[in-house]
Amino acid sequence: MQTWDAITSRRNVRSFSDRPISREHLDQILEAGRRAPSSQNTQPWGFVVVTDRAQLRDLSTVWVGAKHVSSSAATIALVISDDPEPGRRVQFDLGQATMIMMIAAADLGIGSGHAGVGDQAAANRLLGLPAGRTCSFLIALGYPSGRPLAPISKPDRKPFDEVVHWGTW
Amino acid sequence: MQTWDAITSRRNVRSFSDRPISREHLDQILEAGRRAPSSQNTQPWGFVVVTDRAQLRDLSTVWVGAKHVSSSAATIALVISDDPEPGRRVQFDLGQATMIMMIAAADLGIGSGHAGVGDQAAANRLLGLPAGRTCSFLIALGYPSGRPLAPISKPDRKPFDEVVHWGTW
Numbered sequence: 229m230q231t232w233d234a235i236t237s238r239r240n241v242r243s244f245s246d247r248p249i250s251r252e253h254l255d256q257i258l259e260a261g262r263r264a265p266s267s268q269n270t271q272p273w274g275f276v277v278v279t280d281r282a283q284l285r286d287l288s289t290v291w292v293g294a295k296h297v298s299s300s301a302a303t304i305a306l307v308i309s310d311d312p313e314p315g316r317r318v319q320f321d322l323g324q325a326t327m328i329m330m331i332a333a334a335d336l337g338i339g340s341g342h343a344g345v346g347d348q349a350a351a352n353r354l355l356g357l358p359a360g361r362t363c364s365f366l367i368a369l370g371y372p373s374g375r376p377l378a379p380i381s382k383p384d385r386k387p388f389d390e391v392v393h394w395g396t397w
Numbered sequence: 398m399q400t401w402d403a404i405t406s407r408r409n410v411r412s413f414s415d416r417p418i419s420r421e422h423l424d425q426i427l428e429a430g431r432r433a434p435s436s437q438n439t440q441p442w443g444f445v446v447v448t449d450r451a452q453l454r455d456l457s458t459v460w461v462g463a464k465h466v467s468s469s470a471a472t473i474a475l476v477i478s479d480d481p482e483p484g485r486r487v488q489f490d491l492g493q494a495t496m497i498m499m500i501a502a503a504d505l506g507i508g509s510g511h512a513g514v515g516d517q518a519a520a521n522r523l524l525g526l527p528a529g530r531t532c533s534f535l536i537a538l539g540y541p542s543g544r545p546l547a548p549i550s551k552p553d554r555k556p557f558d559e560v561v562h563w564g565t566w
Contacts, residue, residue: 229399258561263405
């Protein structure tokens with residue numbers, strides 16, 4: 229798919245079909261994430277991929293906004309050190325990794341919908357995380373159950389001229 | 398360009414040629430940023446685009462890691478509310494907006510290199526920001542002065558199997 233089509237087709241998908249994602253395509257999405265830039269190239273993340281239905285159902289309970297994880301074909305958990313010190317940059321970097329994976333998914337016709345984590349202890353336990361690591365975000369993936377991904381001409385966003393300023397604010 | 402080529406071609410570029418970026422291409426990069434997802438669709442950003450050489454030189458002094466802004470064809474300043482409360486999610490969202498703009502740039506053969514801000518007061522003054530807003534990041538853009546963007550087969554990253562875990566950590 230052309231890049232611009234992938235960028236403009238990406239939307240939050242939270243209702244997934246039963247169609248599984250091939251290992252090859254999962255690998256490609258994860259490879260995009262691995263390539264994401266990060267502050268000082270620290271790559272402060274690990275990605276835990278969950279495809280087991282029972283585990284997905286359990287994982288969907290860690291936040292009220294994570295229900296769609298239950299019916300995803302796969303969910304990628306973004307895991308970071310639970311050292312709160314780096315904070316700001318790590319969150320920025322997680323945003324970069326998330327975005328590049330969502331675009332890589334859209335390129336394959338795969339929808340994505342990310343979610344935060346409320347019950348941190350449960351998420352960490354379900355993912356078998358060692359001490360010192362914590363799950364920061366979940367990216368649920370799957371083929372949309374309804375309309376397939378397609379370029380969106382009028383996204384639900386503020387007008388261009390309200391967001392963009394030239395020279396000075 | 399195909400999406401996978403744009404994803405794998407993107408690298409940090411800090412040395413730019415004299416070639417300007419057309420307004421059409423700048424608009425396309427900014428439009429990608431406008432479309433970035435954000436928590437609750439809050440779109441907590443404004444983008445200030447700087448192309449004036451003197452202003453770029455001044456802006457390049459706001460952080461030791463921002464020197465390359467000086468020779469960029471254009472730099473996009475990401476501006477947020479200076480209310481520290483939303484913090485974590487806003488930084489994640491800024492990471493998403495940055496990544497989608499850098500991929501949109503790579504798709505056009507345009508390199509990008511982002512930078513943080515050290516001297517916040519100077520950055521805010523140079524961008525003419527009103528009270529209550531602050532510049533969080535700078536994305537310098539331009540055509541690479543050396544080798545053009547091209548897919549990178551072996552990026553400087555941790556091995557795939559070190560980053561990716563299946564099922565549990």
